[in-house]
Amino acid sequence: MSRRIRRTPFTDRVEQHGVRGFSVVNHMLLPKAFQPTVEEDYWHLRKHVQLWDVSCQRQVEIKGPDAARLVQWMTPRDLRKAKVGQCLYVPLVDDKGGMVNDPVLLKHAEDHYWLSIADSDVLLWAKGLALGSRLNVSVEEPDVSPLALQGPRAEDVMAKVFGEAIRDIRFFHFGFVDFMGTRQLVERGGYSKQGGFEIYLNDSRLGSVLWDLIWEAGREFNMTPGCPNVIERIEGGLLSYGNEFTRENNPLEAGLANYCKLDGSIDFIGRAALQKVASEGHVREMRGVLFDGGACPPCGKPWPVMAGGANGPQIGQITSAAWSPRLERNVGLSLIDRAFWEPGQQVTVLSADGAARPGEVSALPFA
Numbered sequence: 001m002s003r004r005i006r007r008t009p010f011t012d013r014v015e016q017h018g019v020r021g022f023s024v025v026n027h028m029l030l031p032k033a034f035q036p037t038v039e040e041d042y043w044h045l046r047k048h049v050q051l052w053d054v055s056c057q058r059q060v061e062i063k064g065p066d067a068a069r070l071v072q073w074m075t076p077r078d079l080r081k082a083k084v085g086q087c088l089y090v091p092l093v094d095d096k097g098g099m100v101n102d103p104v105l106l107k108h109a110e111d112h113y114w115l116s117i118a119d120s121d122v123l124l125w126a127k128g129l130a131l132g133s134r135l136n137v138s139v140e141e142p143d144v145s146p147l148a149l150q151g152p153r154a155e156d157v158m159a160k161v162f163g164e165a166i167r168d169i170r171f172f173h174f175g176f177v178d179f180m181g182t183r184q185l186v187e188r189g190g191y192s193k194q195g196g197f198e199i200y201l202n203d204s205r206l207g208s209v210l211w212d213l214i215w216e217a218g219r220e221f222n223m224t225p226g227c228p229n230v231i232e233r234i235e236g237g238l239l240s241y242g243n244e245f246t247r248e249n250n251p252l253e254a255g256l257a258n259y260c261k262l263d264g265s266i267d268f269i270g271r272a273a274l275q276k277v278a279s280e281g282h283v284r285e286m287r288g289v290l291f292d293g294g295a296c297p298p299c300g301k302p303w304p305v306m307a308g309g310a311n312g313p314q315i316g317q318i319t320s321a322a323w324s325p326r327l328e329r330n331v332g333l334s335l336i337d338r339a340f341w342e343p344g345q346q347v348t349v350l351s352a353d354g355a356a357r358p359g360e361v362s363a364l365p366f367a
């Protein structure tokens with residue numbers, strides 16, 4: 001591993017816990033697995049609490065007199081009513097309406113924002129826009145590394161470490177806690193549907209100390225080290241930039257229409273392109289696919305989805321898939337052509353192992 005692939009403040013601890021492999025997101029390590037199987041991690045996450053190094057969710061800090069202008073310029077989501085202390089899931093789009101990223105926006109102040117980004121170089125995009133438009137704003141990547149506690153017992157661990165007040169933080173809002181004389185941002189949220197918090201550690205020198213403190217507190221709650229779980233996130237309909245969509249896709253087909261204000265009351269990059277898509281009607285949309293044939297392999301390249309049997313017309317492709325031990329079927333995510341996107345539509349998935357797997361289109365999230 002070279003320095004080009006950045007370690008995180010928690011990588012030392014993650015390695016000590018016997019991490020089984022890493023992915024790279026935003027040029028930074030993301031643990032991929034700890035337990036022998038993803039199924040074990042899945043059941044544990046649904047029942048207990050896990051500690052996740054999600055430092056690769058880098059912050060793009062936008063600060064200064066034109067900060068609000070730049071952030072609104074980057075997203076079709078209406079930010080006029082956004083409150084300080086609030087988090088908002090925001091699609092970012094380019095001039096063609098293509099998805100640039102799908103970060104969580106944190107509003108610190110009227111002139112101060114963080115974009116907590118998925119896997120694409122938003123820092124460079126934002127810097128380019130700011131310079132090209134001569135905006136009075138700074139765009140930087142601060143020393144901030146999110147550490148997530150996910151699972152039903154996350155709140156109990158957080159209360160034990162940081163005090164009972166943590167329980168008052170609402171979903172997709174943030175507050176601050178004291179940690180060894182430093183002030184740390186804590187959000188209720190995270191990349192699972194099991195509930196939890198993210199601590200946005202703002203001093204990488206404190207990574208191991210923070211990890212150890214939470215680890216000790218988590219013992220009585222059966223805490224394990226973990227990472228975003230592919231089964232749980234697909235079941236929950238949580239999308240992954242680079243997997244489910246790229247700049248080739250617009251937010252309407254990605255199923256993010258609720259986060260697009262296209263009535264002309266706000267302006268943003270790609271507005272004309274998205275208005276055109278909206279008026280013509282988008283031609284495919286994100287759906288779940290439930291399918292059979294035993295546990296499928298990991299989805300490393302898109303798998304064709306055919307209408308009806310294996311010889312039917314192709315109507316989409318699976319971009320992420322996993323065996324759900326709870327539903328006892330495979331769950332997948334796919335952009336499905338308009339004529340076939342009603343839940344219940346019979347399909348066949350052609351997985352990379354050569355199998356033709358019968359299934360059907362499902363709404364998201366999966367039940």
Ligand code: THG
Binds near residue numbers: 088172
């Ligand atoms: N946490 C933080 N930053 C992130 C992620 C995160 N950056 C990258 C990536 N994840 C961004 N993608 C998502 C996708 C979905 C959600 C959060 C981040 C999410 N969605 C909720 C849902 O679908 O139920 C709620 C959305 C809403 O109400 O606005 O939580 O995980 N810091």
